[in-house]
Amino acid sequence: MLYLAALLVHCIPLAMGQYDICKSWVTTDDGPSWEFYACQPKAMRMKDYVTVRVDPAGITCGDPPERFCTHENPYLCSDECDASNPDLAHPPKLMFDSEDEGLATYWQSVTWRRYPEPLLANITLSWNKSIELTDDIVITFEYGRPTIMMLEKSLDNGRTWHPYQYYADDCMEAFSMPARRVRDLSTTSANRVLCTEEYSRWAGSKKEKTVRFEVRDRFAIFAGPDLKNMDNLYTRLESAKGLKDFFTVTDLRMRLLRPALGGTYVQRENLYKYFYAVSNIEVTGRCKCNLHANLCTFKEGSLQCECEHNTTGQDCGKCKKNFRSRSWRAGSYLPLPNGSPNACAAAGSAFGNCECYGHSNRCSYIDFLNVVTCVSCKHNTRGQHCQHCRLGFYRNSSAELDDENVCIECNCNQIGSMHDRCNETGYCECREGATGPKCDDCLPNYYWRQGCFPNVCDDELLLCQNGGTCYQNQRCICPVGFKGVLCQQSRCEVDKKDCDGAPAAGGSLAAVALGVLALQLRGWVEL
Numbered sequence: 001m002l003y004l005a006a007l008l009v010h011c012i013p014l015a016m017g018q019y020d021i022c023k024s025w026v027t028t029d030d031g032p033s034w035e036f037y038a039c040q041p042k043a044m045r046m047k048d049y050v051t052v053r054v055d056p057a058g059i060t061c062g063d064p065p066e067r068f069c070t071h072e073n074p075y076l077c078s079d080e081c082d083a084s085n086p087d088l089a090h091p092p093k094l095m096f097d098s099e100d101e102g103l104a105t106y107w108q109s110v111t112w113r114r115y116p117e118p119l120l121a122n123i124t125l126s127w128n129k130s131i132e133l134t135d136d137i138v139i140t141f142e143y144g145r146p147t148i149m150m151l152e153k154s155l156d157n158g159r160t161w162h163p164y165q166y167y168a169d170d171c172m173e174a175f176s177m178p179a180r181r182v183r184d185l186s187t188t189s190a191n192r193v194l195c196t197e198e199y200s201r202w203a204g205s206k207k208e209k210t211v212r213f214e215v216r217d218r219f220a221i222f223a224g225p226d227l228k229n230m231d232n233l234y235t236r237l238e239s240a241k242g243l244k245d246f247f248t249v250t251d252l253r254m255r256l257l258r259p260a261l262g263g264t265y266v267q268r269e270n271l272y273k274y275f276y277a278v279s280n281i282e283v284t285g286r287c288k289c290n291l292h293a294n295l296c297t298f299k300e301g302s303l304q305c306e307c308e309h310n311t312t313g314q315d316c317g318k319c320k321k322n323f324r325s326r327s328w329r330a331g332s333y334l335p336l337p338n339g340s341p342n343a344c345a346a347a348g349s350a351f352g353n354c355e356c357y358g359h360s361n362r363c364s365y366i367d368f369l370n371v372v373t374c375v376s377c378k379h380n381t382r383g384q385h386c387q388h389c390r391l392g393f394y395r396n397s398s399a400e401l402d403d404e405n406v407c408i409e410c411n412c413n414q415i416g417s418m419h420d421r422c423n424e425t426g427y428c429e430c431r432e433g434a435t436g437p438k439c440d441d442c443l444p445n446y447y448w449r450q451g452c453f454p455n456v457c458d459d460e461l462l463l464c465q466n467g468g469t470c471y472q473n474q475r476c477i478c479p480v481g482f483k484g485v486l487c488q489q490s491r492c493e494v495d496k497k498d499c500d501g502a503p504a505a506g507g508s509l510a511a512v513a514l515g516v517l518a519l520q521l522r523g524w525v526e527l
């Protein structure tokens with residue numbers, strides 16, 4: 001029996017845990033049928049699909065033509081960069097071409113003429129597709145590696161960026177970070193961002209040309225030095241939070257912060273030997289397809305997973321239409337060796353025809369109503385098919401019904417609004433005096449103080465009288481001798497003994513009358 005099982009495993013081509021097939025036609029007791037597995041595309045040379053951008057404008061050499069020299073030959077500055085001459089030009093695309101043996105082609109920056117102003121350049125690589133790195137990123141510099149640089153990554157097509165690795169000949173000085181080596185990381189720190197001094201030292205510009213982001217060394221922490229134990233790595237990727245994402249990118253950015261110096265100091269009298277030159281950027285990885293595809297193709301200018309398991313989307317990140325009876329899930333590397341496909345299921349395959357738009361995994365039959373209804377709708381949805389938004393949420397008009405973001409919280413201001421519900425465009429119902437979509441503003445002639453209250457005084461109709469000043473529309477600060485909401489009342493009229501030394505009130509009688517009139521208009525004073 002054991003022998004048989006071993007034989008069986010042997011026959012399945014993905015016994016090595018490579019996850020390279022998505023389904024196979026198998027014969028069971030019930031007859032032949034498809035069996036489904038977690039699957040992923042093969043690793044590819046990602047530089048063939050990249051879009052590159054070099055910043056700032058004018059950082060590429062040759063416009064206008066310029067001379068430069070090398071650290072080996074610092075006084076023979078006869079080399080020339082000329083953007084208008086194909087033989088002497090060094091455009092960005094030369095970082096991604098395939099080179100004939102022995103002949104390096106490279107992008108080159110202008111020289112450090114503006115020293116001591118820093119010579120800075122950004123090289124941004126974009127794929128418009130999430131990619132999982134499977135091997136080291138290797139950047140080859142001609143004429144010496146930068147003494148300070150930084151690698152950054154984005155997971156959202158360049159909207160947000162995160163540091164990936166720091167490189168400097170002196171990490172403490174450049175980044176206030178201790179120098180570390182990837183080889184010294186442990187299972188719990190495998191996704192740590194660190195600063196390394198390994199690739200920034202001067203070793204002669206011909207000898208050591210590469211700067212690496214060590215993916216293999218990090219994998220080796222789990223899979224052993226020869227990456228023989230990939231099962232262990234895949235198990236880890238599944239269980240360790242954030243580890244998979246650490247190796248996933250949509251964009252990479254190299255920030256070149258200081259060129260090779262070829263010595264300890266910058267020689268001001270010969271700045272023509274300081275510049276950046278990159279001949280190759282090797283990025284090896286596979287399309288991230290959430291373990292739902294084993295093919296990734298380049299279509300209409302971008303990479304696209306060929307989704308199986310009735311999933312769809314650029315990363316197979318959602319269920320196909322009519323296959324949304326359960327919420328979408330990524331496939332899983334576990335259990336080894338075939339993983340779980342976590343396929344999307346056709347609506348109606350479980351219970352009658354109960355579509356839950358992917359917001360619930362369960363349906364339930366309610367006997368006395370004779371209906372099947374979704375149970376525990378997620379993503380703030382409710383209803384028989386999770387097709388409505390919960391109270392306090394409204395429908396996101398730019399999201400489909402099966403989108404996780406389909407319901408948006410109303411966010412009504414607790415004090416300014418009647419309740420926490422809103423209409424279909426997110427407007428809350430405001431209490432008197434409040435306004436704005438969320439009722440967190442006041443109408444004109446109202447002031448905010450734990451809610452909106454009518455102005456007591458202002459600079460127009462509700463003027464404070466007799467030299468009083470209006471404090472934040474809330475009350476009049478009256479001069480000595482006057483009182484009342486608008487300071488309209490002389491104290492001495494109320495109490496004769498207050499008259500001593502009080503300013504004459506006669507002149508402002510008309511103003512008092514006006515103030516009272518205004519109050520009457522606002523419905524405040526009833527005579």
Ligand SMILES: *[C@@H]1O[C@H](CO)[C@@H](O)[C@H](O)[C@H]1NC(C)=O
Binds near residue numbers: 055255
């Ligand atoms: C490089 O990118 C960073 C981050 O966006 C930016 O702050 C910096 O100014 C850029 N440098 C150059 C030289 O464009």
Ligand SMILES: *[C@@H]1O[C@H](CO)[C@@H](O)[C@H](O)[C@H]1NC(C)=O
Binds near residue numbers: 128302303304314
């Ligand atoms: C990025 O890929 C998406 C999906 O394939 C496509 O719709 C979009 O046009 C692409 N954007 C760019 C800038 O290429």
Ligand SMILES: *[C@@H]1O[C@H](CO)[C@@H](O)[C@H](O)[C@H]1NC(C)=O
Binds near residue numbers: 308310341343346
């Ligand atoms: C996807 O849907 C088709 C059509 O109903 C079905 O034949 C196939 O088995 C489904 N695939 C999976 C992985 O469920």
Ligand SMILES: *[C@@H]1O[C@H](CO)[C@@H](O)[C@H](O)[C@H]1NC(C)=O
Binds near residue numbers: 397403406408
């Ligand atoms: C509405 O849905 C779109 C598409 O999923 C999403 O990008 C957006 O963030 C959502 N809006 C809000 C306010 O959640």
Ligand SMILES: *[C@@H]1O[C@H](CO)[C@@H](O)[C@H](O)[C@H]1NC(C)=O
Binds near residue numbers: 423424425
């Ligand atoms: C929601 O309320 C706002 C403000 O009262 C209104 O302008 C809007 O038309 C309402 N939207 C709907 C769909 O009723």
Ligand SMILES: [Ca+2]
Binds near residue numbers: 099278
């Ligand atoms: Ca090249």
